[in-house]
Amino acid sequence: MISTKGRYAIRVMIDLAQNDDGSYVPLKDIAERQDLSKKYLEIIAKELVSGGLLTGASGKGGGYRLSRKPEKYTIGEILELMEGSLSPVACIADKKYKCNRRKKCPTLPMWQEYDKLVHDFFYGKKLSDLL
């Protein structure tokens, strides 16, 4: 399941792409347009900034702005930043996960195949595809 955090992040990115007039867009505006809690979006926007996807500016006239053009973002990187990992099972998502059945696990190849499918799907989608 994709969490609200990941989904809201995408909506924030779309909103910013659609309302880009060169200046910074305050979270208040986004929250109103998208009908989402401004407070919660703060958390999300912060993570997007620290992940390098957005640029934030404090003070009057401040807000957020895409740091690249919409076609330079993949949905995969947005989701992976917010969700931590897109991998479907612990033994793939968590590098440190230790499973001594790994070598003979009859299901592992399926999870790996699935993981690739999901990865390719989301990394193949650009933010600009959703505008």
Added chain:
Amino acid sequence: MISTKGRYAIRVMIDLAQNDDGSYVPLKDIAERQDLSKKYLEIIAKELVSGGLLTGASGKGGGYRLSRKPEKYTIGEILELMEGSLSPVACIADKKYKCNRRKKCPTLPMWQEYDKLVHDFFYGKKLSDLL
């Protein structure tokens, strides 16, 4: 993320397929072979029975048995039974989910496309493919 419940269920089904000699297989044996908690497997097996995927038999000489041949099961139906839904987002998974942005939601088509991808992947895999 696929939960342990879904993954253990698949392992139980595989174990039953591999150890099918016509008689019932007690959970104790499966738990030992798979190194999983028998108590926890009880919950899983119960659901598999009520979903029609397994046949259970109480009493001495009892246990569980596949109710069809391995090639007649899809991984999708096993997972869907255990996980409730394979759908990636609430607005698709939950029929009753109400979203008044649905008509103009820019992300919905992507989720629908993703949902189909996941569905087709797991319903295209048979239990017999994992043996």
Added chain:
DNA sequence: CGATTAACCCACTATGTCAATAGGTTTTTG
């Protein structure tokens, strides 16, 4: 300079799900 507007920061919380565990009851066979 000071008011305003905005991001930034830290803590907290309610709810729910996950992954079991515990202990007992019923069913079946030998």
Added chain:
DNA sequence: CAAAAACCTATTGACATAGTGGGTTAATCG
């Protein structure tokens, strides 16, 4: 009747999710 098994109900600890609250810092405008 004893053993072995499924079946049933309840509970638990840990963690994640989806926020909320209250303040601090930064930047701009008059």
